[in-house]
Amino acid sequence: MATPPQGAGNAARHFPPGRRSREAAGVDSPLPTAPAASPRPPAWAEEGIAALGRADPDFARILPAAGPLPWRRRDPGFAGLLRTICGQMISNQAAAAIWGRLAALPGVLEPAGLLALTDEALRGAGLSRPKVLHVRALARAVAEGSLDLAALREAPDEEAVAAIAAIPGLGPWTAQVHLLFGFERPDVFPAGDVALAAGLTHLKSLPERPKPKVLAGMALAWSPWRSLAARLLWHHWRHATGRPAGEAP
Known part of the structure:
Protein backbone atom coordinates (compact mmCIF):
# COMPACT_ATOMS: atom_id res chain seq x y z
CA MET A 1 0.00 0.00 0.00
CA ALA A 2 0.99 3.65 -0.30
CA THR A 3 2.72 5.31 2.62
CA PRO A 4 0.81 8.04 4.50
CA PRO A 5 2.11 11.43 3.38
CA GLN A 6 4.15 13.49 5.81
CA GLY A 7 1.84 15.30 8.21
CA ALA A 8 -1.06 12.87 7.91
CA GLY A 9 -0.79 12.03 11.59
CA ASN A 10 -0.68 15.69 12.57
CA ALA A 11 -3.91 16.80 10.90
CA ALA A 12 -5.43 17.64 14.28
CA ARG A 13 -3.14 20.67 14.44
CA HIS A 14 -4.88 22.30 11.50
CA PHE A 15 -8.21 23.34 12.99
CA PRO A 16 -9.47 26.82 12.15
CA PRO A 17 -7.95 29.53 14.42
CA GLY A 18 -9.65 29.41 17.80
CA ARG A 19 -11.81 26.53 16.55
CA ARG A 20 -14.66 29.04 16.31
CA SER A 21 -16.67 26.73 14.09
CA ARG A 22 -16.29 23.14 15.23
CA GLU A 23 -19.28 21.86 13.28
CA ALA A 24 -18.07 23.49 10.07
CA ALA A 25 -14.75 21.69 10.55
CA GLY A 26 -16.45 18.39 11.29
CA VAL A 27 -15.42 18.51 14.95
CA ASP A 28 -17.80 17.05 17.51
CA SER A 29 -19.42 20.07 19.13
CA PRO A 30 -18.86 20.50 22.89
CA LEU A 31 -22.41 21.78 23.10
CA PRO A 32 -25.64 19.80 22.62
CA THR A 33 -26.39 21.21 19.19
CA ALA A 34 -27.03 19.33 15.96
CA PRO A 35 -23.80 19.09 13.92
CA ALA A 36 -23.69 20.40 10.39
CA ALA A 37 -22.80 18.10 7.52
CA SER A 38 -19.32 16.68 7.90
CA PRO A 39 -16.67 17.58 5.31
CA ARG A 40 -15.07 15.23 2.86
CA PRO A 41 -11.98 13.35 4.01
CA PRO A 42 -8.71 15.28 3.55
CA ALA A 43 -6.51 14.48 0.56
CA TRP A 44 -4.24 12.09 2.46
CA ARG A 73 -13.04 14.96 14.13
CA ARG A 74 -12.85 15.56 17.85
CA ASP A 75 -11.08 18.18 19.88
CA PRO A 76 -7.53 16.84 20.36
CA GLY A 77 -7.40 18.03 23.95
CA PHE A 78 -9.18 17.34 27.21
CA ALA A 79 -12.71 17.92 25.89
CA GLY A 80 -12.32 15.39 23.10
CA LEU A 81 -11.00 12.72 25.44
CA LEU A 82 -13.84 13.45 27.85
CA ARG A 83 -16.29 12.86 24.97
CA THR A 84 -14.66 9.51 24.21
CA ILE A 85 -15.05 8.39 27.83
CA CYS A 86 -18.78 9.09 27.49
CA GLY A 87 -18.89 6.50 24.70
CA GLN A 88 -17.32 3.66 26.66
CA MET A 89 -19.44 0.49 26.72
CA ILE A 90 -22.75 2.16 25.77
CA SER A 91 -24.67 2.83 22.57
CA ASN A 92 -23.85 5.82 20.38
CA GLN A 93 -27.27 7.29 21.06
CA ALA A 94 -26.87 7.03 24.83
CA ALA A 95 -23.37 8.48 24.65
CA ALA A 96 -24.57 11.46 22.61
CA ALA A 97 -27.37 12.17 25.08
CA ILE A 98 -25.01 12.02 28.06
CA TRP A 99 -22.46 14.19 26.31
CA GLY A 100 -25.07 16.82 25.56
CA ARG A 101 -25.97 17.08 29.25
CA LEU A 102 -22.39 16.85 30.47
CA ALA A 103 -21.01 19.48 28.08
CA ALA A 104 -23.67 21.92 29.29
CA LEU A 105 -22.31 21.87 32.86
CA PRO A 106 -20.35 25.05 33.70
CA GLY A 107 -16.60 24.67 33.33
CA VAL A 108 -16.68 20.95 32.58
CA LEU A 109 -14.60 21.19 29.40
CA GLU A 110 -11.54 22.27 31.39
CA PRO A 111 -9.85 20.05 34.00
CA ALA A 112 -10.14 22.55 36.84
CA GLY A 113 -13.79 23.19 36.05
CA LEU A 114 -14.63 19.49 36.02
CA LEU A 115 -12.83 18.92 39.32
CA ALA A 116 -14.87 21.74 40.87
CA LEU A 117 -18.15 19.99 40.05
CA THR A 118 -19.77 17.65 42.55
CA ASP A 119 -20.21 13.96 41.94
CA GLU A 120 -23.94 14.59 42.04
CA ALA A 121 -23.70 17.05 39.14
CA LEU A 122 -21.69 14.61 37.05
CA ARG A 123 -24.01 11.74 37.91
CA GLY A 124 -26.98 13.96 37.06
CA ALA A 125 -25.60 14.36 33.54
CA GLY A 126 -25.75 10.59 33.17
CA LEU A 127 -22.24 9.41 34.01
CA SER A 128 -22.09 6.14 35.90
CA ARG A 129 -20.27 6.05 39.23
CA PRO A 130 -17.19 4.41 37.66
CA LYS A 131 -17.11 7.00 34.88
CA VAL A 132 -17.24 9.81 37.43
CA LEU A 133 -14.04 8.35 38.87
CA HIS A 134 -12.56 8.01 35.39
CA VAL A 135 -13.21 11.61 34.30
CA ARG A 136 -11.87 12.89 37.61
CA ALA A 137 -8.72 10.81 37.17
CA LEU A 138 -8.30 12.26 33.68
CA ALA A 139 -8.87 15.82 34.89
CA ARG A 140 -6.32 15.42 37.70
CA ALA A 141 -3.73 13.93 35.35
CA VAL A 142 -4.10 16.80 32.88
CA ALA A 143 -4.25 19.48 35.59
CA GLU A 144 -1.16 18.11 37.35
CA GLY A 145 0.77 17.67 34.11
CA SER A 146 1.27 13.92 34.30
CA LEU A 147 -0.72 13.63 31.05
CA ASP A 148 0.35 16.21 28.47
CA LEU A 149 -2.07 15.82 25.58
CA ALA A 150 -0.40 18.56 23.55
CA ALA A 151 2.96 16.78 23.75
CA LEU A 152 1.37 13.44 22.91
CA ARG A 153 0.19 14.82 19.59
CA GLU A 154 3.83 14.57 18.48
CA ALA A 155 4.52 11.19 20.11
CA PRO A 156 4.59 7.81 18.32
CA ASP A 157 1.28 5.95 18.31
CA GLU A 158 2.28 3.30 20.84
CA GLU A 159 3.69 5.87 23.27
CA ALA A 160 0.59 8.05 23.04
CA VAL A 161 -1.77 5.09 23.49
CA ALA A 162 0.18 3.84 26.50
CA ALA A 163 0.17 7.25 28.19
CA ILE A 164 -3.58 7.75 27.82
CA ALA A 165 -4.46 4.13 28.60
CA ALA A 166 -2.51 4.35 31.87
CA ILE A 167 -5.11 6.72 33.35
CA PRO A 168 -7.48 4.67 35.56
CA GLY A 169 -10.58 3.66 33.64
CA LEU A 170 -9.43 4.77 30.20
CA GLY A 171 -7.64 1.80 28.63
CA PRO A 172 -6.55 1.01 25.06
CA TRP A 173 -9.94 1.52 23.33
CA THR A 174 -10.36 5.05 24.72
CA ALA A 175 -6.78 5.93 23.85
CA GLN A 176 -6.97 4.52 20.33
CA VAL A 177 -10.28 6.23 19.54
CA HIS A 178 -8.82 9.53 20.75
CA LEU A 179 -5.78 9.13 18.51
CA LEU A 180 -8.06 8.24 15.61
CA PHE A 181 -10.52 11.14 15.91
CA GLY A 182 -8.65 13.70 18.02
CA PHE A 183 -5.13 13.39 16.65
CA GLU A 184 -6.30 12.06 13.25
CA ARG A 185 -3.57 9.43 13.15
CA PRO A 186 -3.76 7.29 9.98
CA ASP A 187 -2.75 3.89 11.36
Whole structure:
Protein backbone atom coordinates (compact mmCIF):
# COMPACT_ATOMS: atom_id res chain seq x y z
CA MET A 1 0.00 0.00 0.00
CA ALA A 2 0.99 3.65 -0.30
CA THR A 3 2.72 5.31 2.62
CA PRO A 4 0.81 8.04 4.50
CA PRO A 5 2.11 11.43 3.38
CA GLN A 6 4.15 13.49 5.81
CA GLY A 7 1.84 15.30 8.21
CA ALA A 8 -1.06 12.87 7.91
CA GLY A 9 -0.79 12.03 11.59
CA ASN A 10 -0.68 15.69 12.57
CA ALA A 11 -3.91 16.80 10.90
CA ALA A 12 -5.43 17.64 14.28
CA ARG A 13 -3.14 20.67 14.44
CA HIS A 14 -4.88 22.30 11.50
CA PHE A 15 -8.21 23.34 12.99
CA PRO A 16 -9.47 26.82 12.15
CA PRO A 17 -7.95 29.53 14.42
CA GLY A 18 -9.65 29.41 17.80
CA ARG A 19 -11.81 26.53 16.55
CA ARG A 20 -14.66 29.04 16.31
CA SER A 21 -16.67 26.73 14.09
CA ARG A 22 -16.29 23.14 15.23
CA GLU A 23 -19.28 21.86 13.28
CA ALA A 24 -18.07 23.49 10.07
CA ALA A 25 -14.75 21.69 10.55
CA GLY A 26 -16.45 18.39 11.29
CA VAL A 27 -15.42 18.51 14.95
CA ASP A 28 -17.80 17.05 17.51
CA SER A 29 -19.42 20.07 19.13
CA PRO A 30 -18.86 20.50 22.89
CA LEU A 31 -22.41 21.78 23.10
CA PRO A 32 -25.64 19.80 22.62
CA THR A 33 -26.39 21.21 19.19
CA ALA A 34 -27.03 19.33 15.96
CA PRO A 35 -23.80 19.09 13.92
CA ALA A 36 -23.69 20.40 10.39
CA ALA A 37 -22.80 18.10 7.52
CA SER A 38 -19.32 16.68 7.90
CA PRO A 39 -16.67 17.58 5.31
CA ARG A 40 -15.07 15.23 2.86
CA PRO A 41 -11.98 13.35 4.01
CA PRO A 42 -8.71 15.28 3.55
CA ALA A 43 -6.51 14.48 0.56
CA TRP A 44 -4.24 12.09 2.46
CA ALA A 45 -7.27 10.11 3.62
CA GLU A 46 -8.73 9.96 0.11
CA GLU A 47 -5.42 8.46 -1.01
CA GLY A 48 -5.53 5.92 1.81
CA ILE A 49 -9.13 4.96 1.11
CA ALA A 50 -8.23 4.33 -2.53
CA ALA A 51 -5.24 2.23 -1.45
CA LEU A 52 -7.44 0.13 0.84
CA GLY A 53 -9.87 -0.48 -1.99
CA ARG A 54 -7.10 -1.67 -4.26
CA ALA A 55 -5.68 -3.97 -1.58
CA ASP A 56 -9.03 -5.38 -0.44
CA PRO A 57 -11.97 -5.34 -2.88
CA ASP A 58 -14.44 -5.59 0.02
CA PHE A 59 -13.42 -2.10 1.16
CA ALA A 60 -13.97 -0.84 -2.38
CA ARG A 61 -17.64 -1.85 -2.08
CA ILE A 62 -18.39 0.25 1.00
CA LEU A 63 -18.67 3.80 -0.34
CA PRO A 64 -20.72 2.94 -3.46
CA ALA A 65 -23.27 1.27 -1.18
CA ALA A 66 -23.16 3.47 1.93
CA GLY A 67 -22.42 6.82 0.33
CA PRO A 68 -19.65 9.34 1.04
CA LEU A 69 -17.67 8.90 4.24
CA PRO A 70 -18.37 11.73 6.72
CA TRP A 71 -15.07 12.94 8.14
CA ARG A 72 -15.50 13.15 11.89
CA ARG A 73 -13.04 14.96 14.13
CA ARG A 74 -12.85 15.56 17.85
CA ASP A 75 -11.08 18.18 19.88
CA PRO A 76 -7.53 16.84 20.36
CA GLY A 77 -7.40 18.03 23.95
CA PHE A 78 -9.18 17.34 27.21
CA ALA A 79 -12.71 17.92 25.89
CA GLY A 80 -12.32 15.39 23.10
CA LEU A 81 -11.00 12.72 25.44
CA LEU A 82 -13.84 13.45 27.85
CA ARG A 83 -16.29 12.86 24.97
CA THR A 84 -14.66 9.51 24.21
CA ILE A 85 -15.05 8.39 27.83
CA CYS A 86 -18.78 9.09 27.49
CA GLY A 87 -18.89 6.50 24.70
CA GLN A 88 -17.32 3.66 26.66
CA MET A 89 -19.44 0.49 26.72
CA ILE A 90 -22.75 2.16 25.77
CA SER A 91 -24.67 2.83 22.57
CA ASN A 92 -23.85 5.82 20.38
CA GLN A 93 -27.27 7.29 21.06
CA ALA A 94 -26.87 7.03 24.83
CA ALA A 95 -23.37 8.48 24.65
CA ALA A 96 -24.57 11.46 22.61
CA ALA A 97 -27.37 12.17 25.08
CA ILE A 98 -25.01 12.02 28.06
CA TRP A 99 -22.46 14.19 26.31
CA GLY A 100 -25.07 16.82 25.56
CA ARG A 101 -25.97 17.08 29.25
CA LEU A 102 -22.39 16.85 30.47
CA ALA A 103 -21.01 19.48 28.08
CA ALA A 104 -23.67 21.92 29.29
CA LEU A 105 -22.31 21.87 32.86
CA PRO A 106 -20.35 25.05 33.70
CA GLY A 107 -16.60 24.67 33.33
CA VAL A 108 -16.68 20.95 32.58
CA LEU A 109 -14.60 21.19 29.40
CA GLU A 110 -11.54 22.27 31.39
CA PRO A 111 -9.85 20.05 34.00
CA ALA A 112 -10.14 22.55 36.84
CA GLY A 113 -13.79 23.19 36.05
CA LEU A 114 -14.63 19.49 36.02
CA LEU A 115 -12.83 18.92 39.32
CA ALA A 116 -14.87 21.74 40.87
CA LEU A 117 -18.15 19.99 40.05
CA THR A 118 -19.77 17.65 42.55
CA ASP A 119 -20.21 13.96 41.94
CA GLU A 120 -23.94 14.59 42.04
CA ALA A 121 -23.70 17.05 39.14
CA LEU A 122 -21.69 14.61 37.05
CA ARG A 123 -24.01 11.74 37.91
CA GLY A 124 -26.98 13.96 37.06
CA ALA A 125 -25.60 14.36 33.54
CA GLY A 126 -25.75 10.59 33.17
CA LEU A 127 -22.24 9.41 34.01
CA SER A 128 -22.09 6.14 35.90
CA ARG A 129 -20.27 6.05 39.23
CA PRO A 130 -17.19 4.41 37.66
CA LYS A 131 -17.11 7.00 34.88
CA VAL A 132 -17.24 9.81 37.43
CA LEU A 133 -14.04 8.35 38.87
CA HIS A 134 -12.56 8.01 35.39
CA VAL A 135 -13.21 11.61 34.30
CA ARG A 136 -11.87 12.89 37.61
CA ALA A 137 -8.72 10.81 37.17
CA LEU A 138 -8.30 12.26 33.68
CA ALA A 139 -8.87 15.82 34.89
CA ARG A 140 -6.32 15.42 37.70
CA ALA A 141 -3.73 13.93 35.35
CA VAL A 142 -4.10 16.80 32.88
CA ALA A 143 -4.25 19.48 35.59
CA GLU A 144 -1.16 18.11 37.35
CA GLY A 145 0.77 17.67 34.11
CA SER A 146 1.27 13.92 34.30
CA LEU A 147 -0.72 13.63 31.05
CA ASP A 148 0.35 16.21 28.47
CA LEU A 149 -2.07 15.82 25.58
CA ALA A 150 -0.40 18.56 23.55
CA ALA A 151 2.96 16.78 23.75
CA LEU A 152 1.37 13.44 22.91
CA ARG A 153 0.19 14.82 19.59
CA GLU A 154 3.83 14.57 18.48
CA ALA A 155 4.52 11.19 20.11
CA PRO A 156 4.59 7.81 18.32
CA ASP A 157 1.28 5.95 18.31
CA GLU A 158 2.28 3.30 20.84
CA GLU A 159 3.69 5.87 23.27
CA ALA A 160 0.59 8.05 23.04
CA VAL A 161 -1.77 5.09 23.49
CA ALA A 162 0.18 3.84 26.50
CA ALA A 163 0.17 7.25 28.19
CA ILE A 164 -3.58 7.75 27.82
CA ALA A 165 -4.46 4.13 28.60
CA ALA A 166 -2.51 4.35 31.87
CA ILE A 167 -5.11 6.72 33.35
CA PRO A 168 -7.48 4.67 35.56
CA GLY A 169 -10.58 3.66 33.64
CA LEU A 170 -9.43 4.77 30.20
CA GLY A 171 -7.64 1.80 28.63
CA PRO A 172 -6.55 1.01 25.06
CA TRP A 173 -9.94 1.52 23.33
CA THR A 174 -10.36 5.05 24.72
CA ALA A 175 -6.78 5.93 23.85
CA GLN A 176 -6.97 4.52 20.33
CA VAL A 177 -10.28 6.23 19.54
CA HIS A 178 -8.82 9.53 20.75
CA LEU A 179 -5.78 9.13 18.51
CA LEU A 180 -8.06 8.24 15.61
CA PHE A 181 -10.52 11.14 15.91
CA GLY A 182 -8.65 13.70 18.02
CA PHE A 183 -5.13 13.39 16.65
CA GLU A 184 -6.30 12.06 13.25
CA ARG A 185 -3.57 9.43 13.15
CA PRO A 186 -3.76 7.29 9.98
CA ASP A 187 -2.75 3.89 11.36
CA VAL A 188 -4.56 3.21 14.66
CA PHE A 189 -7.10 0.40 15.01
CA PRO A 190 -9.23 -0.10 18.17
CA ALA A 191 -9.54 -3.86 17.82
CA GLY A 192 -11.64 -4.11 20.98
CA ASP A 193 -14.50 -2.18 19.36
CA VAL A 194 -17.58 -4.37 19.02
CA ALA A 195 -18.98 -2.40 16.08
CA LEU A 196 -15.78 -2.88 14.10
CA ALA A 197 -15.97 -6.63 14.61
CA ALA A 198 -19.64 -6.60 13.63
CA GLY A 199 -18.98 -4.46 10.57
CA LEU A 200 -16.18 -6.68 9.33
CA THR A 201 -18.24 -9.82 9.95
CA HIS A 202 -21.08 -8.38 7.88
CA LEU A 203 -18.82 -7.03 5.13
CA LYS A 204 -16.97 -10.30 4.61
CA SER A 205 -19.76 -12.72 5.60
CA LEU A 206 -17.59 -14.26 8.31
CA PRO A 207 -19.05 -17.23 10.21
CA GLU A 208 -18.54 -15.46 13.56
CA ARG A 209 -17.32 -12.17 14.93
CA PRO A 210 -13.54 -12.13 15.37
CA LYS A 211 -12.21 -11.69 18.89
CA PRO A 212 -10.09 -8.58 19.53
CA LYS A 213 -6.74 -10.36 19.11
CA VAL A 214 -7.89 -11.98 15.89
CA LEU A 215 -9.28 -8.68 14.61
CA ALA A 216 -6.02 -6.90 15.44
CA GLY A 217 -4.15 -9.54 13.46
CA MET A 218 -6.47 -9.17 10.48
CA ALA A 219 -6.05 -5.40 10.60
CA LEU A 220 -2.30 -5.68 10.06
CA ALA A 221 -3.06 -6.24 6.38
CA TRP A 222 -4.57 -2.73 6.24
CA SER A 223 -1.51 -0.91 7.58
CA PRO A 224 -0.52 1.92 7.14
CA TRP A 225 -4.19 2.91 6.84
CA ARG A 226 -5.81 1.07 9.74
CA SER A 227 -7.56 4.20 11.01
CA LEU A 228 -9.22 4.59 7.62
CA ALA A 229 -10.19 0.92 7.63
CA ALA A 230 -11.87 1.51 11.00
CA ARG A 231 -13.74 4.57 9.70
CA LEU A 232 -14.91 2.61 6.67
CA LEU A 233 -16.06 -0.35 8.77
CA TRP A 234 -18.01 1.91 11.13
CA HIS A 235 -19.54 3.61 8.09
CA HIS A 236 -20.48 0.25 6.58
CA TRP A 237 -22.02 -1.01 9.83
CA ARG A 238 -24.09 2.15 10.28
CA HIS A 239 -25.42 1.73 6.75
CA ALA A 240 -26.13 -1.97 7.29
CA THR A 241 -28.04 -1.23 10.51
CA GLY A 242 -29.86 1.86 9.23
CA ARG A 243 -28.19 4.40 11.51
CA PRO A 244 -27.14 7.96 10.58
CA ALA A 245 -23.94 8.13 8.55
CA GLY A 246 -22.46 10.95 10.63
CA GLU A 247 -23.01 9.27 13.97
CA ALA A 248 -19.85 9.33 16.11
CA PRO A 249 -18.43 6.10 17.57
